[in-house]
Amino acid sequence: MTHRQRRFGAGRSVLSLLVALGTLVGAALVGAAPAGAAAEWTQLATGLQYRQFDIYATAGKTHAHVLSVDLRDPRVRVELLYPGAVAARATVSGLATAQGAVAGVNGDFFNITETQHPGVQATGASVGPAIAQGRVLKAAVPDGQRFGPVLPPGTSTTDVFGVGTDRRARLGDLTLDGSVLTPEGRLPLGGLNQYALPVGSVGAYTSDWGSMSRGRATCGTDTDRAAPCSTDTHEVTVRGGRVVATADTPGGGPVPAGTTVLVGREAGAQQLRKLSVGSAVTVQHRLVAASASIPYRFALGGYPVLDDGLLLPGLDDTVSAVRTAVGIADGGRRLYLLALDGAVAYRTGLTISEVADTMRTLGSVDAFSLDGGGSTTMAARMPGTSSVAAVNHPAGGVERPVPNGIGVFAGT
Structure with a gap:
């Protein structure tokens, strides 16, 4: 039993989510696969990949954006995105651009x-x-x-x-x-x-x-x-x-x-x-x-939601929302960064227990919930572009300035 299992007790499982790897019809999302096709990983940089997919959950269909980060590659690192002061805020895309990150999510x-x-x-x-x-x-x-x-x-x-x-x-x-x-x-x-x-x-x-x-x-x-x-x-x-x-x-x-x-x-x-x-x-x-x-x-x-493959006991399974999370796999050598889409069509989102289950489905052993709602943002420099921009639709229509985030820095 791990330290965190001793702290939280045994986790409990919830109904696994049906993750559909096709994209939504009519969704104006960056890098979407053709309708009906399986979503493929898009290489953003060395050790960094991106994909998006639908999730059918309790409150309905939502849309997820995921970054896979390979920390085994020495050219890849993860750092704190922040605007140079604790009591200050900036957008995720702005923070990533200022610090030279290829991609990032809010914190x-x-x-x-x-x-x-x-x-x-x-x-x-x-x-x-x-x-x-x-x-x-x-x-x-x-x-x-x-x-x-x-x-x-x-x-x-x-x-x-x-x-x-x-x-x-x-x-x-x-x-x-x-x-x-x-x-x-x-x-x-x-x-x-x-x-x-x-x-x-x-x-x-x-x-x-x-x-x-x-x-x-x-x-x-x-x-x-x-x-x-x-x-x-x-x-x-x-x-x-x-x-x-x-x-x-x-x-x-x-x-x-x-x-x-x-x-x-x-x-x-x-x-x-x-x-x-x-x-x-x-x-x-x-x-x-x-x-x-x-x-x-x-x-x-933030707070943990998945510990050694088990959902933490007492996770909320009733309130659905747009959310951000990070998962850990391969003994801490791989990360999965998840940001849900805030477009009106998908804004029902996931419950916290569904977030934990989604991170486990992606391959995470441990997972951590970050700020959600209007703060949920994933930004990346997509192939063929020269700047970092939001790849999801923030729930407020524009990126919300946030105090920090997770930035991914990688070679090409």
Whole structure:
């Protein structure tokens, strides 16, 4: 039994989906095979193939787009697509173009709206941990502060999909291990570049955060993201190991390189108020994997749906939607990236359990659900074209800007 099986318990199977490899009649989709013909893999680059097909599911017929990524090829790699800051967004095609990727899909769920907190601006920052090219960008928000569907039993915002320095893909979880050493003693660090901090904690913000306000971090609670913003807050700016500024409320604007801004709420704010300009402060942080000894080179958040060939127990089998997912096969050497089509004719989509079953049908042993709905996008540079563009129809009619994604980089 695998580590993840011990964590989640035995999975359960659902009715296998009928995957029809013909294309829909009249669908204006890139690279479609002739009506009635079997869908063939289209070679996009070395180690990277694409195809599309119909799925007949509970809510009706939907349409899937799939990328097959061969990580055994040394010319192929997978990296985090992101716009250079945690609290920023861009389209998948724009991110892929800017970073030189051949293809990609959208990534984690994110802080998309703040209707419950008047005057507070949504940050656009993602829910879960993020690592780019081996550098830790952020940690996970509390479970009750996440955006997206209800998490399956046994999962949390710390769950990640990623690729290790050994070039093998895997599922895991990453938790924050950090501290703030002050003249008054050592404080635990409750957050790193997060749009929401645990109640009573201190969070650190670096230049990776971006220029968005840090005020959202003190709104909501660990169990209710709509709860009012805290009125007990404090902020301390640290540079060169010393406090250089303090404020009663979280601020905004870029954090300069070599600078860390500490934001405290409730008990955390009370601890930070003990510091004054000139106080010595040392901030340390890292993300720790529960079971893997090989570091992640790239990782992002979401939640697992398939573990060692078994569907996780408790997956929703009633709500159908347009969705994005990633599957792992061949001992972590092959990926399947799935994005459903958001065109009106296919928008009924799949349930989460059907997504897991689809990924298993494709050959995945493990699978991970990513953000869906209007965020679901697959972009690629198709043969005969010179630019990366969406190959599915985003549900909103245009690509939605997202905080991150999975980018595939490959030789020709």
